[in-house]
Amino acid sequence: MFKDWRLLLLVAVAVGLWVPLANLEWFWGHEQTSYVLRTVEFATELRAGELYPRWCPDFYGGYGSPLFIFYGPVIYALAGFMTATFLSPFWALKVVVLLGSIASGVGTYAVIHGETRDRDASLLGAMLFMAAPYRIGNLYDRGDIGEFSCLSILPFALFLYRAAAREPLPERAARFAVGASVVHALVIMTHPVLGLWGTVVIGSVTLATVVALWRRRAGERAALLVAATACAPLLAGIYLVPAMAYRDIAHTAGMIVGFYNPQDHWVLFKTLFAKSTPLFLRNFLQIGPVLAIGAAGALLGLLVNYRLGKRTLGWIVLTTLIMLLTQPIGSGFWAPDRIPLAPFIQFPWRLLGPSALLGSIVLGIGAAAVFERLRDSTRSAIAITCSAAFLFVIAWPYLSQKEMPYAGITIDSDSMRQAMVSATDANEYLPGKASGPPSAPRKSLVQRGEGARLADSASRGSKHELELVATRDHAVVHLALHSFPGWTSKTVSGPADATLGTDDRGLLYLKLPSAGTYRVRVWFGVTPAGFVGALASLLGAAALAFLWLRNSRFWPLEWPHFARKAAA
Amino acid sequence: MTGDVAQSLARAERAITSARALWREALMPEAEEVLAGALRTLIEVWARRAPESPAPAPHEDAPAAESELAPETAHSKYAAALAALGSARYRTLARLERALAAVDAPRAPVDAGHAATLSANFETVAAETERLYAFTRRKLAPPLSPRARRIRLWLGIGTASVVALVVAWRLWGRPLATASAVYSWDHPATNAIDGLDATEWLLPDGASGWLEIRFPWSRNIRQVRLLNCHNIYYMDRGAERVRVTAFGPQGEIASVQGHFTKISGKRNPIDLKLKADGVTRLRVEVLSHFASGGGLAEVEWR
Numbered sequence: 024m025f026k027d028w029r030l031l032l033l034v035a036v037a038v039g040l041w042v043p044l045a046n047l048e049w050f051w052g053h054e055q056t057s058y059v060l061r062t063v064e065f066a067t068e069l070r071a072g073e074l075y076p077r078w079c080p081d082f083y084g085g086y087g088s089p090l091f092i093f094y095g096p097v098i099y100a101l102a103g104f105m106t107a108t109f110l111s112p113f114w115a116l117k118v119v120v121l122l123g124s125i126a127s128g129v130g131t132y133a134v135i136h137g138e139t140r141d142r143d144a145s146l147l148g149a150m151l152f153m154a155a156p157y158r159i160g161n162l163y164d165r166g167d168i169g170e171f172s173c174l175s176i177l178p179f180a181l182f183l184y185r186a187a188a189r190e191p192l193p194e195r196a197a198r199f200a201v202g203a204s205v206v207h208a209l210v211i212m213t214h215p216v217l218g219l220w221g222t223v224v225i226g227s228v229t230l231a232t233v234v235a236l237w238r239r240r241a242g243e244r245a246a247l248l249v250a251a252t253a254c255a256p257l258l259a260g261i262y263l264v265p266a267m268a269y270r271d272i273a274h275t276a277g278m279i280v281g282f283y284n285p286q287d288h289w290v291l292f293k294t295l296f297a298k299s300t301p302l303f304l305r306n307f308l309q310i311g312p313v314l315a316i317g318a319a320g321a322l323l324g325l326l327v328n329y330r331l332g333k334r335t336l337g338w339i340v341l342t343t344l345i346m347l348l349t350q351p352i353g354s355g356f357w358a359p360d361r362i363p364l365a366p367f368i369q370f371p372w373r374l375l376g377p378s379a380l381l382g383s384i385v386l387g388i389g390a391a392a393v394f395e396r397l398r399d400s401t402r403s404a405i406a407i408t409c410s411a412a413f414l415f416v417i418a419w420p421y422l423s424q425k426e427m428p429y430a431g432i433t434i435d436s437d438s439m440r441q442a443m444v445s446a447t448d449a450n451e452y453l454p455g456k457a458s459g460p461p462s463a464p465r466k467s468l469v470q471r472g473e474g475a476r477l478a479d480s481a482s483r484g485s486k487h488e489l490e491l492v493a494t495r496d497h498a499v500v501h502l503a504l505h506s507f508p509g510w511t512s513k514t515v516s517g518p519a520d521a522t523l524g525t526d527d528r529g530l531l532y533l534k535l536p537s538a539g540t541y542r543v544r545v546w547f548g549v550t551p552a553g554f555v556g557a558l559a560s561l562l563g564a565a566a567l568a569f570l571w572l573r574n575s576r577f578w579p580l581e582w583p584h585f586a587r588k589a590a591a
Numbered sequence: 592m593t594g595d596v597a598q599s600l601a602r603a604e605r606a607i608t609s610a611r612a613l614w615r616e617a618l619m620p621e622a623e624e625v626l627a628g629a630l631r632t633l634i635e636v637w638a639r640r641a642p643e644s645p646a647p648a649p650h651e652d653a654p655a656a657e658s659e660l661a662p663e664t665a666h667s668k669y670a671a672a673l674a675a676l677g678s679a680r681y682r683t684l685a686r687l688e689r690a691l692a693a694v695d696a697p698r699a700p701v702d703a704g705h706a707a708t709l710s711a712n713f714e715t716v717a718a719e720t721e722r723l724y725a726f727t728r729r730k731l732a733p734p735l736s737p738r739a740r741r742i743r744l745w746l747g748i749g750t751a752s753v754v755a756l757v758v759a760w761r762l763w764g765r766p767l768a769t770a771s772a773v774y775s776w777d778h779p780a781t782n783a784i785d786g787l788d789a790t791e792w793l794l795p796d797g798a799s800g801w802l803e804i805r806f807p808w809s810r811n812i813r814q815v816r817l818l819n820c821h822n823i824y825y826m827d828r829g830a831e832r833v834r835v836t837a838f839g840p841q842g843e844i845a846s847v848q849g850h851f852t853k854i855s856g857k858r859n860p861i862d863l864k865l866k867a868d869g870v871t872r873l874r875v876e877v878l879s880h881f882a883s884g885g886g887l888a889e890v891e892w893r
Contacts, residue, residue, distance in 0.1 A: 070762060108761040140615070191614040191622050192607070192721040193714060239619055240708040435779035437770050479842065481872055483767065483805060490842060542842075574718055576682065576725070 029146040029406075033128035036153060036414065041117075041124045043422045044162065049113055049432060050424040052166020056432050058098075060446045061090065062112040063434050065103030071484030075261070076103075077509060078485040078547040079446070081439040083453065084464030086530070087485065088445060089273065089507045090452040092265050092550070097213040098169050112434055116168060123168075123175035128153050130178030131380065135387030137185050138334065143402040144394050147320075148387025150410035151313060152178075154418035155379035160307020163424045173214035174376045177221045180207040181228055187248060188232045194574040196244060200251035201571045207255035208563070212262045216368050217376065224377050226252065227341050247570065254566050260559025268552035269508065272455040279366045283449070285357045288370040290349040298420075305421065308372050310379045312417055314346070317382035317389070324392030331392035335385050342381040349374050440464050454505045456529030465503035474498030475535055485547040491521075493535040502531040502545070509550035517541030596636055596731050603632045603724055619709050623716065627694040630720045633727055634672045634691065637679075641671035679730050683722065690719035764807050768792075771800035774884065783875075783887045788858060791820035793828055793886035794877060801876040802887060809869045812837055814893045817875065819851045819859045820886035829854035829881040836874045837867035844870060854881050 044050065049059065061079070068076030075096065082088040091099065098119055105115035132149040136142060152158065161171040183203030190196040207225055211218035229252050236245040256263060279285065294300055295311030321339055324332030347353050349371045357365055368374075394402040433439050441464050445453075450460060468487055469477040475498035479490040491500055504510070506525035514520045518539035526532050535541055549557070572578045606629035613622035669691055673684055681687070693712035770780035774793035780802050782790035794800045815835050822828040829851060836846040845867040851859065873892060877885035 070767060072763065108758055189611075189615045191610055191619075191626065191717055193718045194721050235617075238708075239617070241619070241713070243714050431776065433776040435773070435776065435781060437773045437780055438776040441772060442776075479838070481803065481805065481838070482769065574721075576722065 027142065029142050030129065030132060033132055033146065033149055033153070034125055036150065036410075037124040037128045038121065040153060040159065040418065040422065041121045043424070044120060045117055047424065047426045048429045049427040050163070050166065051427050052162070052164060052424060054166035054168075055427070057446045058102075058116055058166065058168050059112045059432060059434060060439060060444050061094070061099055062102040062106055062116060063436070063439065064446075065091065065096075065099040066106035066112070067436055068484045069103055069107040071486055073484060073486075076484075077265070077550065077553065078507075080482075080485045080547075081436045082445045083505065084443045084461050085440040086457075086461050086465060086503055086505045087547075088452045088505065089269070089454060089509070090446065092269055092509075092553075093215075093273065093275065093452055095169060095173075095212045095214050095218065096262060097209055098172055113429065119172060120162060120168060123172040124153075126172075126175040126179065127158060130176065130182060131383055131387075133182040134178045134185070134384055135391070137182050137189065138384070138388055139331075139391035141387075141391035141394055141402075143399075143406040144387045144391035147390050147406045147409055148383045150406075150413050151316060151386050152380055152383035154413035155313045155383070156307045156309045156417065156421050157375045157379050159418055159421040160303075160305070161376065163421055164303065164305060164307050167214075169214040170217050170373065170376065173210055173217040173221060174380065176206060176213065177210055177217075177224070177377065178380060180210050180221070180225055184225065184229050184248060184252070185232060187251065188236060188244060193243075196247060197570050197574055200247050201567045204251040204254045204258060204563075204567055207252070208258035211256060211259040215263075215266065217373060218259075219364065220368070220374060220377060222256070224341065224345065224381070225255075231337055250566065250570060254563045254570075257559050257563030257566070260556040260563065261553065262556065264556030264559060265550050265552040268555075269550070272508070274449070274451045274453050274455060275367075277449040277451045279369060281449075283369040285366050285368055285371055286354065288372055289351045289354065290372045290375065292350065307421060308375055310375050310382070313379050314342070314382045316413075317342070317385040320386035320389035320393075322389070324389030328392040328395055331395060332389060334392075335388045338381055338385045338388065342378055342385060345374050345381065346378050349378070454507045454529055456525060457505050458529065468503055470501045470503045470530065472498065472500045475500050478540070487545045488515075489533075489541075489543050489545065491533070491535060491541045491543060493538050493541065495538050496536065498535040498538070500533045500535070501526060502533065504531045504545075505529060506531050507547075507550075509547050509553070510545065511548045512543055512545045515542040515544055517543070595639070596727075599632055599636045600724075600727060600731075603629045603727075606632065607720065607724065619713075623709060623713050626717055626720050630690060630694055630716060630723065633720070633723045634669065636727055636731070637675045638669075638672035641675040676726075679726075681723075681726055683719070686715060687719050687723065690716045766807065767805045768802060769805075770794075770802045772798060774886070778886065783890050786889070788818060788888050789823070791822065791886050791888045793820060793822060794880070794884050796884045797880075798884060799877055799879065800885070801874050802890065803875075804873045804890060806871055806873075809839065809871050810892075811868045812870050812873070812892050813864070813866055815847075815863045815865050815873065815875075816860050816889075816891040816893070817849070817851075817863070817887055818889040818891075819854070819861075820888045821854045821856055821859070822883075822886075823856075826854055826856060827882045828884045828886055829859075830877045830885040830887060831880050832878040833861075834876045834878055835863055835865055836876070837865055837870040838872040838874065839867070839869045840871060844868070848878075851881075 049056070064079040064081060065076050067080065068078065077089060077091045079088045079090045082090065102112065102115040102119050105118060106112045110118065128149045131152045132145045135145040135148040139145065158174060161167050161174065180203055183199050183206055187196050187199035187203055190199055210221045229248055233245045233248050290308055294306065294308055297306050297309060300306045321332065321335040324335060348356055353371065356362065357371060359366055433442050433444065443464055445460065453460060467477065468480045468482065468489065474495040475491050475493040477489060477500065478492050481488045506529050510523060510531055512521060512523040512533065519536040521541055521543045522534045523545065524532050524534060533543060606625050610622040610625040610629065613625060673688065677684055693716055766784055768780040768784045770792060772795050773779055774795050778791055778793035780792050783792040783802055784804060792802055817833060819829050832848065832850045834846060834848045837844045845865055847863045847865045849861050849863045851861060875887065875890055
């Protein structure tokens with residue numbers, strides 16, 4: 024990789040596009056401090072010994088929130104790990120953004136290079152995607168680091184699936200397929216909404232690839248791709264299953280009403296070319312130029328070199344279909360109760376991200392068709408000139424944001440509890456049994472006791488240890504913790520086993536059967552659906568391990584290939 | 592690796608690279624042919640490594656037809672290579688034989704009018720070519736390579752272990768501090784254990800409260816040193832009476848009280864004797880304060 028100056032240039036440009044963010048302490052995107060607060064919570068739980076945190080212990084004044092059951096964990100795991108070990112949450116998130124910025128460019132380069140073997144065309148397409156306003160605006164305007172990162176690793180999944188199909192050697196093909204499945208699972212676990220739609224894009228590309236392989240009697244390769252694609256959501260099961268199972272017992276219905284109703288967020292054709300709109304003063308939905316350049320590249324490729332240029336046609340169809348879903352013509356698709364989970368996209372214009380990626384791939388493939396007719400030096404000169412134009416004309420207006428100073432941003436648990444933060448606007452991750460957010464932060468872990476009092480308590484994140492003195496039988500202590508599936512208790516010592524329950528306000532309580540002193544541990548552990556999801560992930564991992572190993576020298580058995588008998 | 596083995600491997604590698612390029616262009620039967628060529632090249636390497644065996648003597652009565660002799664010679668050639676591979680512990684000899692038989696079987700010519708498709712045995716041929724290439728490289732590599740590989744492996748394991756230990760220590764090996772309340776985001780509980788006198792944990796105005804330090808593993812404590820806060824520039828905060836309690840897994844172990852005499856701009860410690868073994872938590876309660884509120888600059892333990 025280091026011998027290819029184009030890749031080095033891409034990495035340098037990716038770093039350059041990140042530098043404006045690095046120069047700010049933090050920034051005033053739409054998300055404001057949400058990602059910072061969530062990262063701090065994830066780090067707090069990591070330091071408390073929870074390897075896959077599901078609970079935010081300091082939100083809602085210490086009553087807590089099951090936010091990480093519903094939010095894709097990848098970004099928070101990366102940033103939370105760095106925060107828990109070496110960095111501040113601000114710099115941890117900036118490092119995540121930097122990695123995403125580099126991944127966008129390198130991933131798109133890899134996809135186009137895999138399709139064309141033309142490095143200059145790959146550079147051109149990758150630069151167009153890096154300059155795309157939606158990609159940059161997702162970060163600088165929206166501050167949606169999750170969606171930004173999801174869009175960054177989507178091209179890697181596409182590249183790996185296509186590489187598995189393009190590889191004649193079975194073991195190498197299996198490695199590509201397994202890698203693709205893992206990256207695909209990461210796409211799903213980075214941002215659930217864009218992960219779902221990214222899966223639609225990946226599925227479409229994989230389907231076309233499988234059909235082509237099947238027609239050439241490469242049935243085993245086709246089956247490998249299908250298996251790998253199916254394993255990806257299985258692998259993500261540890262996140263997906265609880266998120267799906269518990270969405271009805273949080274307030275997630277609030278995600279798609281009011282401002283978040285998808286029916287109110289169409290993208291008009293003119294919006295794709297407008298500098299500003301009533302909703303966004305700096306219109307990062309302006310990917311019209313990106314798509315126009317992609318279309319121009321494809322058309323030129325078809326005219327100059329039809330044999331290679333026709334490879335853009337499938338990608339053009341996919342880009343067009345995805346684009347149409349963002350327009351008013353696609354409104355039927357987003358109608359309530361028509362397609363499961365579809366309305367959770369909130370804003371159909373989220374699909375402009377994958378559209379920009381696909382448009383860039385179209386440009387790369389079209390450019391490769393044209394470049395075949397040109398000399399090497401001419402190709403490189405065109406690629407560099409056009410790339411510079413993309414960056415200075417298209418990307419430049421979006422590379423700034425107002426600074427938010429560190430001062431005033433709470434990044435420690437005690438301050439967050441006092442400030443009653445929740446990291447979302449619509450309280451959609453408030454447990455369903457709670458009628459509303461608490462009115463004040465909790466003063467103590469025990470809110471009130473009926474025949475019992477708190478002697479001592481110690482908390483580490485969502486793990487609590489209480490020493491309770493019950494002065495009568497059947498005493499009850501009401502805890503200042505929101506109830507949700509996953510809370511578990513264990514009586515360390517005491518005259519009997521304490522039992523955990525939920526009161527009518529949606530808070531936990533402990534029932535102490537006999538009078539005496541109890542030491543009880545209460546913690547948020549693996550939910551029942553989380554257990555099922557973990558099994559699904561293990562199954563997916565086992566399937567992938569089988570796909571990888573069956574053609575390798577480590578496989579102990581001779582595996583019969585299902586070869587058809589040759590025709591006489 | 593001897594010269595002819597290296598040359599053969601290089602030839603096989605070029606053939607495999609060519610096959611991959613042809614496959615990418617959807618020229619699949621052509622890719623299959625080139626892979627078959629790579630397989631034959633690799634088999635020749637092992638055939639040359641087989642021990643010499645005397646050629647069978649011709650019969651005097653009936654001169655053998657050439658067609659009867661040729662298949663037997665071809666089979667002997669593969670048999671020698673297969674025997675050499677067997678001695679080298681190649682695991683899928685039966686599949687390799689099938690692949691070789693498929694490679695030598697006559698093939699129908701590619702018809703330009705039909706779509707390019709693969710033969711029925713392609714997967715076997717491709718898998719064995721890939722496996723035999725990797726096997727040949729591994730087995731016939733120069734004597735020093737396994738040693739260099741071992742050194743790299745242990746170096747990698749060592750580096751990974753050191754990194755893992757450092758990360759584990761940063762995650763779980765450091766004390767955690769929490770408090771009943773804080774004055775602001777700028778004065779969190781962690782300021783009292785960061786080793787810096789200049790940073791302070793402060794309580795809200797007029798409030799008493801506590802700071803708790805949780806240790807990653809239990810420890811024996813003999814003395815606790817507390818440095819008072821003063822809220823630099825304002826000199827309007829300081830703890831007055833304090834109580835330090837040591838907790839173990841079973842609850843409270845020992846407790847001691849102390850007091851500061853004044854708010855001071857200079858380093859203002861008090862040392863409290865606290866003998867406790869197996870301490871997992873240390874709690875410092877600010878029972879009363881000077882001026883606007885209480886807090887602490889540092890908590891140290893010995």
